[in-house]
Amino acid sequence: MDFSIFERVGLSLFAVLLVLSCFSCLDTSAQIGLVDPDRVMRHVERMVSYGPHPSGSEAQKKVEIYIVDQLQSYGLEVHTQTFQPVTPLGRPEMTNIWGVLPGNRESVIILASHYDSKYFEDFPFVGANDSGSSSALLLELARTLTQGNSTDYSLWFAFFDGEEAVADWTSADSLYGSREFVQMLKSRGLLHRISALILLDMIGGKDLVLRKEMNSTSWLNQIIWDQGNQLGFGDIFQMRGYTAAQDDHLPFAEEGIPVVDIIDLDYAYWHQREDTADKLSAENMGIVGDVVLASLPEIAKRLDTDD
Numbered sequence: 001m002d003f004s005i006f007e008r009v010g011l012s013l014f015a016v017l018l019v020l021s022c023f024s025c026l027d028t029s030a031q032i033g034l035v036d037p038d039r040v041m042r043h044v045e046r047m048v049s050y051g052p053h054p055s056g057s058e059a060q061k062k063v064e065i066y067i068v069d070q071l072q073s074y075g076l077e078v079h080t081q082t083f084q085p086v087t088p089l090g091r092p093e094m095t096n097i098w099g100v101l102p103g104n105r106e107s108v109i110i111l112a113s114h115y116d117s118k119y120f121e122d123f124p125f126v127g128a129n130d131s132g133s134s135s136a137l138l139l140e141l142a143r144t145l146t147q148g149n150s151t152d153y154s155l156w157f158a159f160f161d162g163e164e165a166v167a168d169w170t171s172a173d174s175l176y177g178s179r180e181f182v183q184m185l186k187s188r189g190l191l192h193r194i195s196a197l198i199l200l201d202m203i204g205g206k207d208l209v210l211r212k213e214m215n216s217t218s219w220l221n222q223i224i225w226d227q228g229n230q231l232g233f234g235d236i237f238q239m240r241g242y243t244a245a246q247d248d249h250l251p252f253a254e255e256g257i258p259v260v261d262i263i264d265l266d267y268a269y270w271h272q273r274e275d276t277a278d279k280l281s282a283e284n285m286g287i288v289g290d291v292v293l294a295s296l297p298e299i300a301k302r303l304d305t306d307d
């Protein structure tokens, strides 16, 4: 075969277009296996190894340093916010952490988890699922998305302190970190940049069942549960029934920000001594991560239509 120069240029252009269109399908098509379940499990084991780590404890400081180190190792810019709220047990020092991945636009999608473990007087509670699993997955999502952000949005990976009640859950004794974070965004004039919040909590159980959460924004629920089912995980992302949670998404929802809480409230060892790493499934944590990754471009598309 012999091609004239014009035909060769035409063919090369065609080849380039083919390659380009392939890249764009890679960006938008849902893939599984991007999240490494073993890495997630290793993060859980590391955080649990520090022992019970309620807000203000020495162990919580170690978890904080671990999270900051990991985020920095992915090349993210890391911010912290330290505060001392009034609680039924004095004024413990708490720290929110967030890693920033700048996007093509200023608008931000926050992916979040709490990283404190609830304090129990009677027994040691390490909180492998609550809050180890979600914090571990959030670290792995940060690593994965740093290698390729499938949206134009800036992404913040936020680790809230003080989600748990210091004594008994009330609107005043809970959600210390997320409430403080929203106040900070307000006072710095940054709240308008936040387009959506995706919250993870207790997503690592072996019998993981996730139902849409009632205080979450319905279109966000719909996108994530649809993706879960399309990827073949309908046994985890149950389309029937709802759950309702008081969680770190509420301070954002009160400001009118679209929010979703992905939470398993049926976890058998919730707030029990037995919430340890051996009760978790690396595979399930990986699945939740892949579903979140697959949902992100869809969420961005939907946010674009609201602009």
Ligand SMILES: [Zn+2]
Pocket (backbone or CB within 6 Å): 118, 130, 164, 271
């Ligand atoms: Zn809890």
